[in-house]
Amino acid sequence: xxxxxxxAILILGTLLISTVAFSGCVDPDDDEERxxxxxxxxxxxxxxxxxxxxxxxxxxxxxxxxxxxxxxTQEGVEPWIAEDWDVSEDAMTWTFHLRDDVTFxxxxxxxxxDVMFSMERLVTIGEGFAHMFEPYIxxxxxxxxxxxxxxxxxxxxxxVFLPSLVRLxxxxxxxxxxxxxxxxxxxxxxxxxxxxxxxxxxxxxxxxPYNVYEAVIEDHFxxxxxxxxxxxxxxxxxxxxRMLALGEAGTERTMFGAEELEITSEWLEHHTVVDIxxxxxxxxxxxxxxxxxxxxxxxxxxxxxxxxxxxxxxxxFDYESQIDDIFPESELMEGILPILLGGAVEQDMPTTDxxxxxxYLEQSQYYPDxxxxxxxxxxxxxxxxxxxATEHVALMITSDLEDIGLEARSRRYxxxxxxDAMYEKExxxxxxxxxxxADYPEAGSLLNARYHSRNARSWQQNEWxxxxxxxxxxxxxxxxxxxxxxxALYEEVQNELFEMYPSLFGHDQYSKHAYQPYVTWPEAEDPxxxxxxxNGYSVNxxxxxxxxxxxx
Amino acid sequence: MAENSxxxxxxxxxxxxxxxxxxxxxxxxxxxxxxxxxxxxxxxxLGLAIALISIFLAIFGEYVVPHPAHAGAYRDYPNRFxxxxxxxxxxxxxxxxxxxxxxxxxxxxxxxxxxxVVVLSLVVPTGVVVGLVAGYHKDTWIDTLLMRTSxxxxxxxxxxxxxxITAMLEPDPMYAMLAVSLMWWPWFARIxxxxxxxxxxxxxxxxxxxxxxxxxxxxFFELLPNCTGPILTxxxxxVGWVIIxxxxxxxxxxxxxxxxxDLGTMVAEGSRLLPTWWWISIFPAVAISFIILxxxxxxxxxQDAFEEVGAGS
Numbered sequence: 001x002x003x004x005x006x007x008a009i010l011i012l013g014t015l016l017i018s019t020v021a022f023s024g025c026v027d028p029d030d031d032e033e034r035x036x037x038x039x040x041x042x043x044x045x046x047x048x049x050x051x052x053x054x055x056x057x058x059x060x061x062x063x064x065x066x067x068x069x070x071x072x073t074q075e076g077v078e079p080w081i082a083e084d085w086d087v088s089e090d091a092m093t094w095t096f097h098l099r100d101d102v103t104f105x106x107x108x109x110x111x112x113x114d115v116m117f118s119m120e121r122l123v124t125i126g127e128g129f130a131h132m133f134e135p136y137i138x139x140x141x142x143x144x145x146x147x148x149x150x151x152x153x154x155x156x157x158x159x160v161f162l163p164s165l166v167r168l169x170x171x172x173x174x175x176x177x178x179x180x181x182x183x184x185x186x187x188x189x190x191x192x193x194x195x196x197x198x199x200x201x202x203x204x205x206x207x208x209p210y211n212v213y214e215a216v217i218e219d220h221f222x223x224x225x226x227x228x229x230x231x232x233x234x235x236x237x238x239x240x241x242r243m244l245a246l247g248e249a250g251t252e253r254t255m256f257g258a259e260e261l262e263i264t265s266e267w268l269e270h271h272t273v274v275d276i277x278x279x280x281x282x283x284x285x286x287x288x289x290x291x292x293x294x295x296x297x298x299x300x301x302x303x304x305x306x307x308x309x310x311x312x313x314x315x316x317f318d319y320e321s322q323i324d325d326i327f328p329e330s331e332l333m334e335g336i337l338p339i340l341l342g343g344a345v346e347q348d349m350p351t352t353d354x355x356x357x358x359x360y361l362e363q364s365q366y367y368p369d370x371x372x373x374x375x376x377x378x379x380x381x382x383x384x385x386x387x388x389a390t391e392h393v394a395l396m397i398t399s400d401l402e403d404i405g406l407e408a409r410s411r412r413y414x415x416x417x418x419x420d421a422m423y424e425k426e427x428x429x430x431x432x433x434x435x436x437x438a439d440y441p442e443a444g445s446l447l448n449a450r451y452h453s454r455n456a457r458s459w460q461q462n463e464w465x466x467x468x469x470x471x472x473x474x475x476x477x478x479x480x481x482x483x484x485x486x487x488a489l490y491e492e493v494q495n496e497l498f499e500m501y502p503s504l505f506g507h508d509q510y511s512k513h514a515y516q517p518y519v520t521w522p523e524a525e526d527p528x529x530x531x532x533x534x535n536g537y538s539v540n541x542x543x544x545x546x547x548x549x550x551x552x
Numbered sequence: 553m554a555e556n557s558x559x560x561x562x563x564x565x566x567x568x569x570x571x572x573x574x575x576x577x578x579x580x581x582x583x584x585x586x587x588x589x590x591x592x593x594x595x596x597x598l599g600l601a602i603a604l605i606s607i608f609l610a611i612f613g614e615y616v617v618p619h620p621a622h623a624g625a626y627r628d629y630p631n632r633f634x635x636x637x638x639x640x641x642x643x644x645x646x647x648x649x650x651x652x653x654x655x656x657x658x659x660x661x662x663x664x665x666x667x668x669v670v671v672l673s674l675v676v677p678t679g680v681v682v683g684l685v686a687g688y689h690k691d692t693w694i695d696t697l698l699m700r701t702s703x704x705x706x707x708x709x710x711x712x713x714x715x716x717i718t719a720m721l722e723p724d725p726m727y728a729m730l731a732v733s734l735m736w737w738p739w740f741a742r743i744x745x746x747x748x749x750x751x752x753x754x755x756x757x758x759x760x761x762x763x764x765x766x767x768x769x770x771x772f773f774e775l776l777p778n779c780t781g782p783i784l785t786x787x788x789x790x791v792g793w794v795i796i797x798x799x800x801x802x803x804x805x806x807x808x809x810x811x812x813x814d815l816g817t818m819v820a821e822g823s824r825l826l827p828t829w830w831w832i833s834i835f836p837a838v839a840i841s842f843i844i845l846x847x848x849x850x851x852x853x854x855q856d857a858f859e860e861v862g863a864g865s
Contacts, residue, residue: 396625
């Protein structure tokens with residue numbers, strides 16, 4: 001009995017000594033072996049299925065888990081999966097010649113069949129970026145010419161078809177169909193299955209530089225570097241890219257301090273990001289993405305249905321303070337669209353002038369009742385709880401309107417609730433404060449998303465313009481194959497829209513982040529040189545370098 | 553002898569006068585004795601003082617704060633993030649808008665106290681009436697119906713119920729108050745029921761019934777006065793709890809909306825800025841603790857007062 005006790009004490013003692021002795025010992029060589037990670041915070045939801053997602057975090061996922069047919073640049077697009085292309089004179093037939101050295105994460109070779117399937121899948125599902133192709137792509141007449149040539153036929157001329165292809169991400173047809181489910185909530189004909197919709201919620205089936213190996217919805221996606229990636233990669237590109245669902249300042253600060261987060265999320269307030277960077281000797285970076293902050297004014301809701309009230313609000317808003325005090329990383333808008341977009345023009349934008357605002361107010365059909373009984377015309381400035389900086393803008397609008405005798409209140413929405421409210425004209429708030437980024441680097445992208453009636457029921461619009469003339473002008477511009485002609489038409493639309501004062505034009509958005517000193521991020525460090533004015537493409541992990549552990 | 557006789561008559565007169573006096577003001581006597589028991593504990597007096605200060609600030613806050621304009625959509629970005637105890641202009645510093653934290657904290661008392669007042673004035677009468685009726689009709693279908701209904705409400709976690717209701721409606725302090733009220737009345741029903749059901753077979757109730765007094769009279773004039781102590785104690789203690797629930801709703805954005813100075817909202821806003829700008833959340837949090845502590849101490853004192861008097865009588 002006594003012996004057993006001694007043996008037990010001996011074993012326990014040995015275990016204790018071993019634990020203490022080896023816990024602090026780290027083989028210096030292990031540092032070399034430890035994978036380099038790039039962990040970045042994002043606001044959920046993130047849809048990694050390229051036929052579903054559209055928002056920032058989804059776009060970042062597509063950029064890194066998939067490859068598009070063409071890649072956006074500051075000037076337009078450059079060859080990517082498509083090495084070259086031909087277009088017919090009527091701009092209705094586009095033939096793309098594909099690279100022959102591209103493989104999917106599954107090991108399958110990428111061919112023209114996959115490109116055709118990707119387009120077909122996107123328009124069949126009809127969500128995500130499908131709206132950029134579905135109205136005019138003629139799938140029946142489009143064809144696979146050979147293994148490395150695909151031809152798309154359009155039902156009408158479409159000048160922006162080529163830049164739109166930055167949102168056609170190539171999926172692995174074989175892998176997707178192998179994992180498609182026939183008995184699912186969504187079944188698409190003529191395929192008779194879900195086109196891999198369920199599978200691609202948690203898996204990537206692309207050719208991109210990172211391959212998803214672990215996914216926990218509403219928490220994280222982990223991607224490992226794809227060793228057979230065909231394209232350019234920075235020498236010290238991280239071994240893993242991890243997208244984490246974050247956004248709470250305290251959590252990010254703690255994780256950043258413990259080196260458990262390389263890049264903070266986008267929606268932290270400026271002073272918080274600066275504080276994190278300064279406290280932990282991190283770097284600060286900001287880059288434009290072809291997006292802007294809009295105070296979207298409901299043009300069919302009293303009293304904003306009167307252009308003079310909208311003009312008064314436009315001249316009451318404190319533009320300078322918005323930049324100086326809330327978004328110092330961003331820049332005042334020079335026109336109604338971010339100036340980096342192709343075809344965006346400079347315009348004579350309103351500046352803060354309360355006298356002028358009062359003059360416009362006096363011309364309003366609601367004057368003088370609107371200032372004598374302002375409570376009858378209360379204007380609601382809505383903001384998103386997940387983005388605290390928008391609360392500052394909402395309160396700024398509120399106090400600016402009070403200065404000219406109007407009554408306003410700020411209202412917080414959760415993002416989902418705001419999207420629901422904006423879906424119906426009756427429930428849309430008076431003013432919505434939202435950033436909208438271009439899906440492709442041309443003015444047409446935002447003009448279509450922001451002001452065309454077909455997109456009125458989306459979070460990208462709260463104006464409810466529903467103006468046939470504007471719709472026609474936008475459509476004419478998007479159809480125009482010649483770029484110069486197209487840009488001239490864009491200018492015409494922008495001038496027409498400017499005269500309608502449909503929105504408060506806040507600022508050209510610069511996404512800002514704190515990131516670790518051992519990370520090199522060209523787009524954030526030299527945005528003028530490297531940033532890409534297209535949502536999600538500036539978080540291009542191919543270009544980001546993370547120093548190996550031993551070299552930090 | 554005659555002197556002695558007149559002296560004794562005088563003493564008897566004094567005693568009679570004293571007894572008459574006692575008979576004339578039993579309420580005063582009762583209050584005096586309760587105050588004596590209450591004031592024996594200095595913590596109770598501290599609680600009363602804190603409660604009175606809180607109520608005073610809730611009513612007259614705008615007249616005592618240094619910067620009344622900071623209650624609204626005021627902004628002064630050049631003066632934001634001023635640290636506390638650095639200047640007399642902003643003794644407790646400024647927030648991310650440049651607003652005075654002291655001003656907004658004091659004005660935050662109003663929403664918290666108003667929340668407690670509105671909620672308790674809705675739930676106490678409701679709960680007490682339900683408890684009285686159910687307790688008086690103990691073991692009848694009325695008892696079963698009323699008390700099982702209240703059990704259903706008690707079974708749902710209070711904060712979850714309040715969150716669900718306010719999330720379904722738009723974020724608004726009034727909805728928050730209604731939501732909290734909806735979940736709070738059963739507790740008063742329960743405490744009243746327990747007291748009434750233990751008294752319902754007492755002789756004074758039976759006597760009243762024999763005398764032909766109406767049920768309403770018996771419930772409200774015979775039974776209710778005997779439940780005052782526990783109800784008052786719970787009411788005072790619940791002030792703190794209601795304020796906590798209200799602050800929790802505001803913390804998650806379902807209570808008072810910015811720029812209304814509300815302690816829960818201020819803690820939520822400040823929590824984003826911890827630890828660097830700690831004062832923006834810490835002072836409102838301290839204020840919440842201050843109010844709750846005060847009303848809890850006051851509640852304890854009231855409990856002491858009523859328990860002692862109850863035992864004596």
